[in-house]
Amino acid sequence: MEDWSECLDVAVQIAQRAGQVVQSAVKQEKRVSSKSTPTxxxxEADHQVEELIISTLREKYPSHRFIGEESSAAGVKCELTDSPTWIIDPIDGTCNFVHSFPMVAVSIGFAVRKELEFGVIYHCFDGMLYTARKGHGAFCNGVRLHVSKEKDVSKALILTEIGAKRDPATLDIFLGNMKKLLSAPTHGVRIIGSSTLALCHIAGGAAEAYYQYGLHCWDIAAAAVIIREAGGCVIDTTGGPLDLMSRRVVAAGTREIADYVVKQLQPINYGRDDSEPDALA
Ligand code: IPD
Ligand code: CA
Ligand code: CA
Known part of the structure; x- marks a missing residue:
């Protein structure tokens, strides 16, 4: 079996370097524009950081493939093949970054034969480094991570994020899903504005479940390995296996809580990351 530990070390170094670029960019004036929707x-920092990460990795691993959020937005096909593939979100939490709201991360996942091998997520504001390699555990700054073992949903804290669609029909479904989870009753529902950091909180046991429609493969790739290696489950919103390109996920510390969340959800259709053109109608 191939050992991808050297690639993981490189990912850690580049994520930390990218994080430093984000830290200095947050203090400067930002030129902000919008992509698929006004929100x-x-x-410029998103582009700069993605360019830094991909050019560094491509030089080291010329035969590898790359999926990056901003490259995809610029028209590069988002395709997961059997080749070693880096899946990159240069700045997760761009809206937070624009407001200097301190929940911003760099996320780098790595897949081979469509299987996730390792993930690195660097919290740019507080220096927390989340890492995991398949079969070797999950860590935050070197300390082993464990998910919550809670099975009782009435004791659960649930995290979610709003996708880019904000039309009234989508928001009604979003709020309906949230209402069901609030009235379970659970302890509460939180939105922090960064899918990757919310998912890291599932890995660290600070919350019991996460669900979202409208995220992308670069929001979930690294985090999925980190949660699984911390003992949690990451599945599709239908209850089936995770499909990285499906733009939907349920993650939880225990299968019991994941199944409960799955049963409450009414779906929101975002299309797929690997569909052409991007399905954000
Ligand atoms: C977004 C954030 C946001 C989530 C979106 C993501 P970005 O990532 O994680 O919290 O709701 O679905 O796309 O655009 O800031 O990298
Ligand atoms: Ca993101
Ligand atoms: Ca991003």
């Missing part, structure tokens, strides 16, 4: 923001 889907992008800044």
């Amino acid at each position: 889907d923001l992008v800044t």
Whole structure:
């Protein structure tokens, strides 16, 4: 079996370097524009950081493939093949970054033969480094991570994020899903504005479940390995296996809580990351 630990070390170094670029960019004036919808923001820093990560990795691993959020937005096909593939979100939480709201991360996942091998997520504001390699556990700054073992949903804290669609029909479904989970009753529902960091909180046991429609493969790739290696489950919103390109996910510390969340959800259709053209109608 191939050992991808050297690639993981490189991912850690580049994520931390990228994080430093984000830290200095947050203090400067930002040029903000929008992509698929007026609330889907992008800044010069998003492009700069993605370019830094991909050019560094491509030089080291010329035969590898790359999926990056901003490259995809620029028209590069988002395709997961059997080749070693890096899946990159240069700045997760761009809206937070624009407001200097301190929940912003760099996320780098790595897949081979469509299987996730490792993930690195670097919290740019507080220096927390989340890492995991398949079969070797999940860590935050070197300390082993464990998910919550809670099975009782009435004791659960649930996290979610709003996708880019904000039309009234989509928002009604979004709020309906949230209402069901609030009235379970659970302890509460939180939205922090960064899918990757919310998912890291599932890995660390600070919350019991996460669900979202409208995220992308670069929001979930690294985090999925980290949660699984911390003992949790990451599945489709239908209860089946995770499909990285499906733009939907349920993650939880226990299968019991994941199944409960799955049963409450009314779906929101976002199309797929690997469909052409991007299905954000
Ligand atoms: C977004 C954030 C947001 C989530 C979106 C993501 P971005 O990522 O994680 O919290 O609701 O679905 O696309 O655009 O800031 O990288
Ligand atoms: Ca993101
Ligand atoms: Ca991003």
